[in-house]
Amino acid sequence: MSKLRVAVGQLTSSSNIFHNATIVNKLISKSKLNKVNILFLPEATDYLSRNAGHSLELANQIDEKFLPLIQSHLKSEFPKTEEEEEEFYVAIGIHQPSPTTNRVQNNLIWINSQGEILKKYQKLHLFDVNIKNGPILQESKSVEPGKLVLDPFPVSSQFPDWKVGLAICYDIRFPELNHALTRHGANIITYPSAFTTKTGEVHWELLGKTRAIDSQSYIVMPAQCGHHDTNADITDPATISKEQTVTRISYGESLIIDPWGKVLVRLSKYTDDLTPFKDADNDYYELGWADFDYDHLLNIRKNMPLMEQRRSDVFKHILD
Template structure:
C-alpha cells in the first residue's frame, strides 16, 4: 500500500489577490494541522475577475505575485507540498497577454514545476453568456509531468479536461495522479463535470484530483463547485458539493497499478492512420 493524504481546497475566489493570499495561507495551515501531505487548490486561486481591464491592472510577474510568494512561504513553514491550481501571471514568453499558470511547490517552498493552460475556453453558452478566454490569456504549448515523493503528477487546467489526448500523454509519461483545477460554469458543470473527470480517470488508470471554484463570485460569475477525487477505476471518492472549504482524503496509490493491470488500455494503444 502506498498511502497519500491529500487536501482539496474549494474556494469562492474574489478580485483581490491580497485577500486571496491571506485565505490560502490560512487554508495551508489548516491542511497541515490535518496531516495533509499534498494540497490541491483551484484554477485562478489568486484572482477570478472577468473584467479584463481590472484583471490586467492587477496581474503581476511570478517574482512580484503576492499570492505565489505567500503560498511558497506557507508551504515551507508548514512542510507540505502544494499544487497551486493556477494564477494569472505575466510571462516573458507571452508579452502581450498573461498566462493561466499552475505551480507545483514542494515543502521547502521551491517551485518544482509550472504548467500553462493549453486549451482556452471560447464559447457562446445557451444562457447567453459569451466567454472568450483567448482574448485574455496566451495558451501554453507544453504538457507537464513532475515527480513528487509519492507519485508522478500530471498537470492540466479546467477546459483541458475535454481533450483526452493530453491526458493519455500525461499517463504515457508516467503520471499516476492528474490534477484538474477548474472554474467550471454551472451549466457546463451540471452537464459534463462528473462524466469528463471519471472518463479521464478510467482512460488513463490514474487518480484525478479536481479542486474547483464554487458559488457566486465578486465579479458576478457563478461557478459549479463539486471538487472531485476520482480513483483509477472511475469511482468518485470525494464530491465536495457547493460549499467552500477544505476536504482531506487518504488515497492508496497502488490502485493505479491494479486498475492498469485489469484494463491495460495504455499498453494496448496503437497508432493508426486518419480517415482520408
C-alpha cells in the same frame, strides 16, 4: 511508501488578491493538521477579474504581492530542520503576465514546503464558447495559450512511484492531453477549474470519471465555487460603475476520483448552502482528502491492461 494523502481545496476567489492569499494559507494550515501530503487548489486561485485590462493589472501584482504571502506561510508551517523536512506540496492556479504579449498566462504551479516553485504548466486549451442560454466567454481575449505539455514528474523521493500530470479546466475536454500524460507516466492528473454552472451541471463529474477510466489514474479536480466578487479590490463601493458590475459564478463540487471511476471526495456546489463552511472571519473554504493506494492502481491497470492493448500502430499519427 505506497499511500499518499491528497486533498482538494475549494474557495470563491475574488479580485482581492490579499484576501485570496489569506484563505489559501488557511487551507494550507488545515491540510497540515490533517496530515495531507499534497494540496491541490483551483484555477485562478489568485483572483477573478472584471475584464482583460483588470486581469493584466492584477497579474502584475501576483509575483510580488500574492505568492510571497503563501511562500512565507509555508515556511512558517513547515520549518526546515536538520532532519528530513516534512513532505508537503501545493499545486495552485495563478495568473502571470506574458513576457511577449499584452495578455496573461493561466498557469498551474507546484510549490514545496519551503515555498520553492518547482514546476509550472501553462494552460493549453482556452475556453472560447457561446453557449445558448448560457455564458459567452472568450478566454483568449485576455489569456495567452500555452504551447507545451509538461512532462509528468514524481511527487518526491519519498513518493517516487506517484507521478503527477498537470492540466487546467478546459483541458479536461481534450482526451489527447490526458492520454499523453498517462503515456509518459502520470498516475495522478489534476484539472483545477472555475467551471461555469451551465456546463458544470451536465459535464463536470462525467468528464472527470471519463478521464479517470481512460487513464486509469487518480483524477483531482479542485474547483472554484459560488459568486465571485470581481470588485473586491475597489476600496470605495460608491465608485463602482455599472460597467464594472460583472456576474461570475463557478460551479464548484471539487472531486477526487479513483482509477476505476469511483468518486472518493465530493465538496459543495454553488447551489448548496455554503454557510456551514464559513469560519469566524466569514471566509468560505472547504477541504476534502483521500488516501491514494498504489496497489489499487496497479491492480486496475493489470486486470485491464489498456496501456498494452492500445493500437499505437494504427493511431501513431495522433498519439505522438
